[in-house]
Amino acid sequence: MSLSRRQVAGAAFAAAVPLTFGTAQAGEQRARTLFIAGDSTAAQKYADAAPETGWGMAIPFFLRKGLVVSNHAVNGRSSKSFVDEGRLEVILGAIRPGDLLVIQFAHNDEKTTDAVRYTEPWSTYQDYLRLYIEGARARGARPVLATAVERRRFDAAGNAQPSHGDYPAAMRALAEEERVSLLDVQALSLQLWQSLGVEETKKYFNWTDVEQDNTHFNPPGAIEVARLVARELLRTRVLSPRDLRRLDEAIPESWITWPEAV
Incomplete structure (x- = not known):
């Protein structure tokens, strides 16, 4: 996905200062941390990018x-470029036994003309994903693979269309091979867009007076994708019912906030 100037600026800040949400109370044992490694569909957004919203902003x-x-998660990164820029190394330096690492890539791995980001689904994509899996496991943390959330794409008959080629299948196969829990966000988001339809889905993506974006979300879209992620964390028993809340409750858009980049 191409990056606007504001997205590049936001990405640079996000890379330097990943935001952490939720804290343990004084005297409690260290809280478990759910780390997210991914691209712009999950990333924290800042005031200059509003109302664009990553699902990682809503998962808390x-x-x-x-x-x-x-x-x-950072705008424009693939499984390869995230590693090559040292971002996985930062996570592995902070992750601790009992923590979780949710890994979602494909949007930028698909860029065949970009050697910095491109990976081939059945070889280099899986090879890079193994670095995340092995790195988390070596530190006593649990890796979790998440297929890439779908874009808003419909055919002439109004049927939601997949856009990620072989990448979801390659991740599913790797999850089975490596015995890693899989959150099938691609399949579930495709079903959601199909159920909503051509016009209603516009309310979930970053459609504004000046931008018609079929990849990135606004607050309602980010909230619903985060809900899919949370439900998958429960379904796969990565998390238990006591770890989760509000799965069937409406989340006010006003809960989403965009901090100023500094």
Whole structure:
């Protein structure tokens, strides 16, 4: 996905200062942390990018106290470029036994003309994902693979269309091979867009008077994708019911905030 000037600026700040949400109370044992490694669909956004919203900004609303979120997702990164820029190394330097690492890439891995980001789904994509899996496991943390959330794409008959080629299938196969829990966000988001339809889905993406964006979300879209992620964390038993809340409750858009970049 191409980056605007504001997205590049936001990404640079996000890379330097990943935001962490939720804290343990004084005297409590260290809270478990859910780390997110991913691209712009999950990333923290800042005031200059509003109303664009990554699902990682909304996932804390579905988690109970004692489980914090450290969102390292950054605009424009692939599984390869995230590693090559040292971003995985930063996570592995902070992750601790009992923590979780949710890994979602594909949007930028698909860029065949960009050698910095491109990976081939059945070889280099899986090879890079193994670095995340092995790195987390070596530190006593639990890796979790998440297929890439779908874009808003419909055919002439109004049917939601997949856009990620072989990448979701390659991740599913790797999850089975490595015995890693899989959050099938791609399949679930495609079903959601199909159920909403061509016009209603516009209310979930970053459609404004000046921009018609079929990849990135606004607050309602980010909240609903985060809900899919939370439900998958429960379904796969990565988290238990006591770790989660509000799975069936409406989340006010006003809960989403965009801090100023500094």
